[in-house]
Amino acid sequence: MLASPPHGTTGRTQNDMRISRAFFGAAAFLAAAFGSGLTLAADTxxxxxxxxxxxxxxxxxxxxxxxxxxxxxxxxxxxxxxxxxxxxxxxxxxxxxxxxxxxxxxxxxxxxxxxxxxxxxxxxxxxxxxxxxxxxxxxxxxxSEIVYTRADGPFMTLRDVIDHARAGRGRWGAANPASLERQAAEQLKRAAWVDAAVVSHEGGGDLMINVLNGTLDIGVGEIGETRAQLEAGQIRILAVFNPHRMAAFPDVPTVQEYGYDVVMExxxxxxxxxxxxxxxxxxxxxxxxxxxxxxxxxxxxxxxxxxxxxxxxxxxxxxxxxxxxxxxxxxxxxxxxx
Amino acid sequence: MEDFLLAVSLLFTTPLIAVAIAGLVWGILGGALPGISPSISMALLLPFTYTLDPMSAIVLLATAYIGAEYGGSIPAILIRTPGTNAAAATVIDGYEMRRQGKGGEALGISLWSGFIGSMFGLAMLVLLTEPLSQLALAFRPTSYFALGVLGLSVIASLSGKSLLKGAAAAILGLMVATIGTDPISGVGRFTFGSPDLLEGVAPIFVMVGLFAVSELMTHSGIAAHAIDQKETIRVRLPSLAMMNRLKRSQIIGSIIGTFEGLMPGAGGSIASFLSYNEAKRWSKHPEEFGKGSPEGVAAPEASNNTVASTALIPLLSFGIPGSNSAAVLLGGLLIHGLLPGPRLFEENTEVILGLYMGSFVAIVAMLVAGILILPLCVWLVNRPRPYLSGFIFALVLSGVYTVHVTLFDVGIVLVAGLFGYAMRFFGFPFLPAVLGVVLGELVESNYRRSLVLSGGDNAIFLEDPIAVGFLIVAVLFVVLALVGEWRSAARLRKGVKA
The missing domain is CATH 3.40.190.150 (Bordetella uptake gene, domain 1)
Structure with missing residues (x-):
């Protein structure tokens, strides 16, 4: 690059123009439509x-x-x-x-x-x-921040969890005391007007054990931390705090769809x-x-x-x-x- | 059988042996350096694994864990400073043996017991992962609280001469454990606005300060020739008769280690203290404990080495790390795109078999490596006192500094050292304080978590049979210790009258 600055500079300008044009629309669409053009740009x-x-x-x-x-x-x-x-x-x-x-x-x-x-x-x-x-x-x-429960537990939907908490007292878990997960659980509790203990843990592993052994009704956590249990079929996702449904789990509703205005990103x-x-x-x-x-x-x-x-x-x-x-x-x- | 043949073939078709030995030696060195915990020695290795294939990467990390758990006992015996949390219990009789000129023997016993414990743990990992992993799920916050209380009840047998001073030291330790972010609410406690205190005071720094720094301070006040022992301590493995004698304490240690490894958060420290306590109770020579008992070295060392393997059971079967070290290993798995859990066994059989085989190689190599490394360590600690003290100071403080690259941690160690010096002066034992620091958070956070669950009702502990069992045993320990204390006091009074 240093050896031939003029040449390099012109090359870059051309690329820049091509890329900025390419990215006016949706990137994914263009990746398919102008596959070859984009490859050339992305190569540099x-x-x-x-x-x-x-x-x-x-x-x-x-x-x-x-x-x-x-x-x-x-x-x-x-x-x-x-x-x-x-x-x-x-x-x-x-x-x-x-x-x-x-x-x-x-x-x-x-x-x-x-x-x-x-x-x-x-x-x-x-x-x-x-x-x-x-x-x-x-x-x-x-x-994605999700609400999950054990697969062999009694809760099939987020509604069941809320109803359970309304009837008596819910037991909900979050990974850490000062975390987005705890914030999500507390806000859901408030939005649903129910009594639930929001129990914070020392990391996602602790939390998972307490969900799996039935100490807790639900856990709120990052989907990445639950992958092993998810793939093994040990847990069920009840809802997601994202504004939209997850592409990989189109059947899992958002918390908002249940009528609770809580969104976490x-x-x-x-x-x-x-x-x-x-x-x-x-x-x-x-x-x-x-x-x-x-x-x-x-x-x-x-x-x-x-x-x-x-x-x-x-x-x-x-x-x-x-x-x-x-x-x-x-x-x-x-x-x-x- | 097919799996076995595949595992054996891995030995010859992959660099498994070399990787396992490299991991082991690195682990021993890391474990032996005071302040560098097993998880830190593993984390330091992590960047080197990026370019390795997944199997070698995991083997490297797992064998470093095995090595580090063993390595921690070397400074515990030689310089009265546990290299790792879990080696704290080894200090008691290990250093006592060294003072009696039996340091070589103590090193041999810890090596042999580490070998036995590791082999036992590996056997559990290979054969019983499935049933044992179910056991890990049975533990609720109430059970962890009770486990922590059980751990604290051991204080009596660690207190030495005065139970009262032991209890006072333990409370001091528990107080230190409250520093940092509140485990339930997230509020900062006693942090005085310092971000360095948000994560609390690491037990390893307290131990390094209490043991190593205070020891060095004491030595600096004694003329070099007065304490210079010129005896040669040759490292030797225990004789057959000795092996026979150690059997019982090693079995106790291995069994306790197996269970502790399964429980996330408990780790090797509780295991080694509990094993020490139990080995003393079941020993034919309980009176030797604290005065240089070989069994007092064997039990904790067998136990913390067992943990290094069984801690992998919840990790591999659920992806739940049972200790900081297991968490680093989890990181290693994730970096290589391996997801722990039941499917790991089906889809990445080779990695799992490699892990088993690599661990086996490392454990066997541990005996050889120990015999090669130990004489060097012994030679080192037999240098003239002034040089040795200076060297240890530099080693300890630089080790502590490396962990987070901050002088703040060095300050913590020095303050802990001052406390240790004062405690020594007034005859307060260190181990109860260490136990308090190690267990404080476990006990507190799980007690409060249980109460949040129950809405403030203590009856929740009675609903959990595991918790009830542990609490009963803990009460028994305390009562027995009090009765013993009272009896010996009564005997003493009688003696005075007569």
């Missing part, structure tokens, strides 16, 4: 001002965001011309990872994998750096230090859409039941701000923070 990765890009996560190796990033990186190489490194910054309940990114130079060389955890951590700790010090870049996915995307330059934002807006349409990546993330939910920088920042506002309200109402 977008130029990036940095050779090495560090993607930081609070998640330890093998954790949710770590797995997300590593899979992302594997496919991202085809679309952005840079080397991506995943850096796990553990400790301080995720605040150290936030600090690492917030204090990096805002040039697009250091980015952070966002999930609701980074909002929750910021709100719960009085750490120096919070979600406010990061600039949301793009969103990739919504992780566990987002997965990227953020950077405050003040990212517009050209970096433009590259990611484009690369994210290309990536989500990449057939190999599609196969990979659909197997994980991730729901492609692209949000450009312009949509993502207000979304995060609204999400943070809702979450803060929830934490105050439940007395977690003063």
């Amino acid at each position: 990765p977008l130029a990036y001002p940095h050779r090495v890009v560090t993607l930081v996560t609070h998640s330890s190796p093998g954790g949710g965001s770590d797995v997300f990033l590593r899979d992302l990186v594997r496919h991202l190489r085809k679309h952005i011309d840079a080397t991506f490194i995943v850096e796990n910054v553990s400790g301080g309940s995720g605040t150290r990872a936030l600090a690492r990114v917030a204090n990096a130079s805002p040039d697009g060389s250091v980015l952070y994998a966002t999930t609701p955890t980074y909002i929750l951590t910021s709100l719960l700790s009085q750490a120096e750096n919070s979600y406010d010090d990061l600039e949301p870049l793009v969103n990739f996915f919504t992780d 566990k987002f997965r995307g990227l953020a950077g230090p405050k003040g990212l330059p517009p050209e970096i934002i433009a590259i990611w807006n484009e690369a994210a859409q290309r990536l989500l349409a990449d057939p190999e990546y599609v196969a990979s993330y659909e197997a994980e039941n991730l729901f492609a939910n692209f949000q450009s920088h312009d949509d993502y920042a207000p979304f995060i701000a609204e999400f943070a506002g809702d979450t803060e309200g929830f934490l105050r109402e439940t007395g977690v923070i003063p």
